[in-house]
Each structure stands twice: as C-alpha cells, then as structure tokens.
Amino acid sequence: MSKAPIANQPLYKLWGGGNGNDYVTPYSSHFLLETPKSRAAVAARLKSQGWRAMKVKAHYKTLNEDIALCEEIRKQAGDDFTIMVDANKAGLRIPALSPTYVPWDYRRAYETAKAYEQLNVFWLEEPLPRFDLEHLSMLQKSTVVNLAGGEENQGLNEFKDYIDCDCYRVLQPEVNITGPLEVRKILVMAEASGRVVCNHLGDGRFGTILNMHLSGSATNYPWVEMANEQPIGGYESSYAIFENPPIVRADGTIKLPDGPGIGMTVRKELFTDEATPDRAIGGG
Template identity: 30%
Template sequence: MTVVNRVELYHVAYPLEAAFRPSWIPGYPQTENRFDLIRVLTDDGLEGWSAGPAMGRERSGLGDLLAQYVIGLDPTDIDLVQQRLREMSYLGQRHYWIEPAFWDIKAKKAGMPLYRLLGAEGGRVRLYASTGEVRSPAARVEEAEARYREGFRAIKLRVHDFAESADIAQVEAVVRAVGDRMKVAVDANQAWRVTTVSDAPLWDLARAKRFADACADMGVAWIEEPLPMDAYDELAELTRYSRVPIAGGELHTGGLAELRMMIERRCYHWFQPDAVFTGGIAQTLEVIRLCRAAGLPYTPHTWTNGIGFAVNLQLMAAGGDREEGLLEYPVNPPSWTVTARDAVLVAPWTHDRGELELPTAPGLGFDIDHKALRRHGTRFHSSGRFSVAVKAVREKGLRTALEINKARRR
C-alpha cells in the first residue's frame, strides 16, 4: 500500500515587478507574492503539491503537528485525510489548503489529470479577466481595453470607495466604453473586510440594494460579495431583491456545512467556493453537487497563486459549466502578472485569447520549478518516519512512544 513517508513545507516570497495594491486591503502596497507550499512524498516515489496564501511566516510551527497526523497515511484515502485535517482544526487552525496535495498523488497514481479521475473530459475553459486594484475610471477603461485586445470577453472590476458615487462612476465608465463588447462584473470585497492598515468601507443592505439597482440599469453581469460573508439573512434578502446575480462563497472556511446552509437559504444566485479555503477538493465537490441539485451555477474563486489556480481549474473542468460559465483569471499588470502569480511553476497558466487548454499531465497538471523554489523559497520543515519517531521518544519517553506506536498499528 502507498503511504506517506515524508512531508516538507516551504515559504515562498516571489518579488513583484511593481507594488500591488489589493482592493481588499486598503493602504497596503504588496511587494511580493507570498505563499506556503507543501510537498507530500510517498514510499513508492510519488509526490503531491499544494499551496496556501500567506501574509508572512504565520505557519512556521505547523510542521510538527502536521507530521504526526499524516506520516504513514494512505494518501489516496481522502476521507481519512479530511478527518486528519478536521482533527488538526480543533484548536482553531484550518488547513484545508493541504488537502489538494493528496488528490495530486491520487491522480498521479491513476496516471491521469484529476478532472479525468473525477469523470470529466479534456478541452478548454473560457476565462474572465479578474482585476485586483481600485483604479480611476480612466485607468480602468484603459485596462479593460487592454484585456479586450488580449482576447478576453469578460472583465471583473473592484470597487472599494467610501463614496457610493465613486464606485458607480467607475462601473459606468467601463460599461460605457466596452459594455457592448465585454461582460462587466463587479467585486465589492465586502465579505471579509480588512482594516489592518487603513479603514475600509462597510456596506449595509441598503447600500448593497442601491448598488445592485445601479448595476442592473447598466447591464452588469454579476456582483460579488456586496455584504459580510456571515450576514446570511441580509444576503438572502439581497439575492431575492437584486435584478443582477449576486455571487460569493470564496472564503467560507466553514466548508461544506456552512455552504450547504447558504445554498439551502439561497444566499447567492451562484456560488464561488475556492477549494484552498472551503474544505479542500472533497468538500468542494459536494458543494458543486448541491449547487447542481438546487439549480445554482458554480464557478470557483482562484485568486491565490498558480497552484491554487490549478486546483480550482481542475474543479471547474470537473464540475463547472464549461459552455456558459467563466473561470476567474487573476491578472493585474504591471504588478500582479502571470509570471508573478504562478511563481515557482515550470509553465505558467497562460491563456489563448481568453481561453485555457486543460492540462493533460497526471495529477493537478503542473510541475514545480525547483530552481525557482530554491531561489525564492525557504524550507521551514521536513519530517520523515524516523524523525517523527525520534521526536516522540524525546518528548514522551521511550515507553510512552512505544505505547502510542502500538496503538496506531493496532
């Protein structure tokens, strides 16, 4: 039986060519794409990778706990992997970003891309250009025109001003310039408000309704996260009221249980879970099934890094509507470029006139550029069976360590 015999954790900080000012963190000039990377190795030579976005080195102590839970596991037993990650969360930290690494191994062991393992065929997916900064109306129009020339036929804007009029003016300018050629969507980034650097606008239901009315009059394609993520009653009311589809669900770390409740209450017209946050691939697959049963569209959030994009690309291929649906493609030059987004991948996820050919390589469909990883990443943990055993003896004593090991074997 294939078992996990080593886990490694890396912190990656890839420099951006220019400062990126994410709309969701007002006042914060981001100069690096930071994420933590996990490598899971098995005794028969397979390896699985996944990644989770990071502000800094907040996961520096994760390795010792993680190793105790996954060394010796059958990596293809996803139910058991989910249970182990659930157990790790009891003290308050959720690490479902780790789970896709085990799917990577499972699909590699089967010799096929994950979406094929999940029963889907190859082909292409259509993309929408997802911006990341708040810009002036003139700058936003220029950006939309650039994405149109590249082949995109849909773009998502960011609005995050204290003044409603400023938000509406930006949307109006873009719709007036490209609305007859491109779908225009808007993300208000209200689900998870961040004020750690500067204050941020806080929408209530009344403001969200006024904005929805304005967007409906302009023919906006959809509005994302116009209210706090846990304002379930208000979200359901807004969704009933709005003439523009309301979308969201990207960072609901309550995973399947929370999203099931939100689907039942119709908190959104369509759901955008990101498997890196919303319970991993296994729970997100069940969310997709529930959306289908409820007649609600699904298309994932992908704004993390190239590996997170790969995870959600596989899910879009397996469970999304590839005829009508659009997959988020984060790009915000000159700062958040494809190269910076995909950082340590051998081959970045480059589009072809607003479409992307699905990968044919086994697993999640990417290869790690180990030279780039050495240059931009730092390995902060590595554990194998022997080191875990030595640590147990050192901390618990030989007798207790043997007792624990005997119980695990049994």
C-alpha cells in the same frame, strides 16, 4: 524512489470531465482601487488581448463612484465583455488595498445592485456581511444581478445555508480552505439548486490550477478567477515557477493541463539538494 502515476490522467478527467472540453475560461481579477477611467482603459486592453471578463473592486466612498466605475468599463469594453464587481463587505479588509473602504448598509447594497442591473453586471460579490442571511436573501430576491460569496466560509453546512436561504446564485468556496473534494460536493449541491460555482482565487498558483481542473470537471463552473493586476502582479509572473505555465489564448480560454494529477511541473532550477548561503531564504 518515485512512483509512476497509476491512472496517468489529469484530475479534471478523473473527476468526470463534465464540460466535455479541454479548456476553461478565466476572468482577470483586480485588487487595487483605481479611477474609473483607468480601470476602463485596462478593460479595453484586456479585451484586445482576448480576455472575456474582469473583476474590479467597489470600495469607493460614494455610490456615484461605484456606478461610474462600471459605466466607464462598459463604454470602453462593450456589451459583450463580462463585468464582475467585488464589494468585499463580508469581513475581510486589507486597508492598503482599499484605503477608502466604507461598510455598506442594506440600502447602499440595494441601490448599487439596482444600478448595476442597468449596466449588465454579471455578479456583485459580498455586498453585505457573510452571515447576514436575512438581508442577503432579501437583496438577491430584489435584483437580477447575481450575488456571489463564500470565500471565507467553511463546511458544507454554511454553503447549504446560502442555498436554502437563497442568498447567493454564485458560490465561491476557497479551495485552500475547503479543499477540492468538498468543493466537488458543493458543486453537486449548487447544480441541484440551479446555481453555479466560481471558486475564490486559491493561492494564485497550485490552488488556481486545482480550480481549473474543478471547472473542467463540472457543468456549472463557468469562470476561473485569475489574479492579473498588471504591471505589479500579472498572471504570467505567478505561474513562472512552472515549466508549462498556463497561457490565456487569443480566444480568452486556457488549455487545461493534460499531464497526470494537476499536470504541472515546477522548474527544476528552483530545486536544490542543499541550501547554500546564496540560495537560502534570507541569505545574502
């Protein structure tokens, strides 16, 4: 027997509705390594659709290519489009997605950050190994570009270390690792130290919806990561399991779910009482 929701409110309101709005702002997150010109063309298309920001990978072999990537995006998308760059140097590496991956030393990270200053890059994500607190701190103090990271970190103590050592101005806990209640504590620590939180993706479905609620509940959670690698992984495909999927509107925002809890309903046709040969996983 199902139970009716007690408060009948969405999570972001139960958590305080900190930004006073019923919407959040996503950024289009990309994981493949494309040529600078092709990425710039994507950026221009995204902007025409209403998106305000995108994140791209910097896995090129040379510094010049890393710079050319953002130069081309800035040319095509204009000065009012926000660029985030993910270096992925904190440990996680997926060879199929980054075939030209090379580790960075401090000098490469520093030169990249200084070049990105001129291109108004909003953040540089994971430029060095995650526990190299000394060099992360040195790098953050030497650049106006925000450093970001934390997607594989666990426990409040690790995020407190980033704050105490002034390593990252953008904290990125992964909600599927840390959990939403711990993220709320990280939000408080970040706010007290003048930092922002922009969670890692989540699972691209339920976890990302949780991130939307967390963003809507806080004053220091400005961007929500949304995987959107067209045409193979557009965001619409990820949320097709829901009856009421989130839609990026013409102004680049997403309306927060207003139903109780996470406010999402999985399409009924995806459920079955009994597994049948044609519906069972692996059947056919």
